[in-house]
Amino acid sequence: MxxxxxxxxxxxxxxxxxxxxxxxxxxxxxxxxxxxxxxxxxxxxxxxxxxxxxxxxxxxxxxxxxxxxxxxxxxxxxxxxxxEPPVAGTDNLAAGKSYTSTPLFRAGGAEVGWGWDENAPVAYPDEEDKSMTDGVIAAADTVYTDAIWAGWNHNTPAYAETGYSAITVDLGEVKDLAKAVMHLGSSGLGSGIGAGNMVVEVAVSTDGETFETVGAVVPEDDAASCVVETVIEFEAVASAQYVQFRMIRGGWMFVSEVEVYGAE
Ligand SMILES: [Ca+2]
CATH class of the missing domain: 1.20.5 (Single alpha-helices involved in coiled-coils or other helix-helix interfaces)
Incomplete structure (x- = not known):
């Protein structure tokens, strides 16, 4: 137990x-x-x-x-x-080059009040569509009826659409650009023609479709003369093939030549 x-x-x-x-x-x-x-x-x-x-x-x-x-x-x-703005060369690259423009003014004449008429003849035609780059520049004592001028006016459907009349030069290839010059009619021509109250804008493009503004100036109108040389210096070197001169003004805009200069 x-x-x-x-x-x-x-x-x-x-x-x-x-x-x-x-x-x-x-x-x-x-x-x-x-x-x-x-x-x-x-x-x-x-x-x-x-x-x-x-x-x-x-x-x-x-x-x-x-x-x-x-x-x-x-x-x-x-x-x-x-x-400083780029230095421009001395050769006019636009000389002899082809260009297009918005329609020149077509007017019915005094009988219908000089209003826009798309069926009327061009009032101040561009002779053979080449006088803007032919190297012939209007002199200070010219008259507005001289064939040296081509005349645009704000009173057109194209101007109403974009807000400017334009001349577009094709340089043939892309180049480095520094400056553009426009030879305009000034108020010495009379009849409401002139560069007063005007803005000239320059836009450039490599393809002819998309444009970029590279400079703008207000021309100095001179009533004592019939011409004003307007220089547009670009803010920087612009590489482009197409150079478009845009004219913004209510009234007549007469032009005898446009020029383009490369960058040195
Ligand atoms: Ca000319």
Whole structure:
């Protein structure tokens, strides 16, 4: 009996030890898992942090780069702004070149009030459609009925559509350009002709379709003369094949020649 009691006691103690060991395993395994999760979390956090830091750094770097680029650009822009207009050569690149223009004024004549009439003859025609680049320039004592002039007027459907009359010269190939010149009739011609209240704009194009304005001037009309030479210096060298002279004025605009000069 005493032996049995001892055996039972031994079995009980052994069972208690087993339970205790099981608890210990559980309790020791839980923190290990937790610490593993924590380690994973801290690893994730570290990754996130370093990723954020990297993003911030790269973002800062990008900001710095774009800031530097912007500074360079504005520096270049201010350099350009302070630069004098490009120096023009002396050869007239438009000489003898072909050109197109918006319609010359067609008027019904005095009997119908000189209003636009698309079926009427051209009032002041462009002889053979080549007098704008033939090298013949009107003199100061010319008269408006001289064939040397071609006459445009704002009172046409084309002008109403675009806000200007235009002569577009085709130079035949793309060239670096610096300056354009327009020989206009001034108010000395009489009959409302002149360069007063006028703006001449020059736009250029490489394809004849898309034009960019490169210069504009207000001509100095001279009532004591019949002509005014209007020089349009480009703000920067313009690479183009087509040069368009836009005439903006309410009334008659007489022209005897247009010229284009390359950049030296
Ligand atoms: Ca001419």
């Amino acid at each position: 005493k032996k049995l009691s001892l055996m039972l006691a031994f079995v009980l103690v052994f069972a208690l030890v087993l339970v205790a060991c099981g608890d210990e395993t559980e309790t020791s395994s839980t923190p290990a898992t937790e610490s593993s999760v924590a380690a994973t979390e801290s690893s994730e956090a570290a990754t996130e942090e370093s990723s954020e830091a990297a993003t911030e750094e790269s973002s800062e770097a990008a900001t710095e780069e774009s800031s530097e680029a912007a500074t360079e650009e504005s520096s270049e822009a201010s350099t350009e702004e302070s630069t």
